Ligand code: ADP
């Protein structure tokens with residue numbers, strides 16, 4: 001049911017994006033399920049069909065490699081064996097994730113797997129609030145210091161397991177966009193779950209319009225971003241959650257506490273040329289909250305832009321998105 005709801009939301013998001021006034025010749029659209037979510041790719045030009053198929057194959061290949069739940073994925077095996085030589089893609093992503101852990105002061109933490117498991121956010125498990133003892137046990141293996149990399153060999157400490165759920169779609173969208181370009185497509189829009197990637201501009205040369213979902217009503221948007229050749233990634237507490245005793249518990253965990261991040265934000269949308277970073281940062285800034293994110297932005301404004309929606313419904317936008325963000329609602333600009 002939960003998954004179904006998420007799928008519907010994503011289809012709606014994609015529909016908003018794709019209804020932004022495009023109807024061009026040699027357009028090829030494709031919708032498929034991968035990485036636990038619905039994905040859409042729309043590409044333009046005479047080579048679009050074969051290019052989209054190649055991009056889809058690449059996403060499926062990465063899903064088989066990086067999924068935490070698919071038996072025999074590399075991550076699945078690494079989590080059981082604790083020491084293994086991994087492929088170049090897996091190695092790149094684990095190495096990058098460790099760097100982003102340091103960059104975000106631990107807000108982004110792929111060693112969250114035991115915590116996600118305790119809260120029951122993997123399919124086949126039951127959502128539940130874990131005991132404090134269970135959280136403390138899970139926390140024993142959490143933190144990037146428990147992940148050791150030597151050449152292409154990854155070694156995890158005894159209590160450590162990895163979950164690349166917060167970066168895999170970003171990495172996949174970068175790889176897929178490279179494949180589209182290599183196969184002759186210079187204009188495309190992809191939505192891999194909440195991860196949108198624009199390849200070039202629209203066929204008429206205009207920027208793409210990407211809607212930001214209203215966290216309180218997923219059929220509506222709170223504004224749009226005009227972008228070309230960039231990734232736009234949203235993380236929100238509304239995307240995957242359960243309710244117990246009137247309290248909402250969502251799937252983005254603050255690994256410093258072991259509990260769902262309670263930072264006063266409903267969603268964070270990150271814009272960057274770097275898809276992997278955009279995906280990792282949307283999760284990280286959601287954990288950090290607005291004040292820490294402002295500080296982080298002042299030090300890293302060349303790397304990304306962001307739109308924040310707070311629990312009070314306020315919208316904050318970083319100043320480097322001033323020209324591309326549009327909303328009927330008032331919003332406050334965050335300056336460097
Ligand atoms: P989604 O993948 O649902 O669009 P995110 O990119 O924000 O949203 O990723 C959330 C997923 O990342 C969770 O389902 C979990 O698997 C994992 N995760 C949760 N908390 C963290 C965290 N602090 N750092 C890294 N990964 C996390």
Ligand code: MG
Pocket residue numbers: 165166167233235278279280281282283
């Ligand atoms: Mg993410």
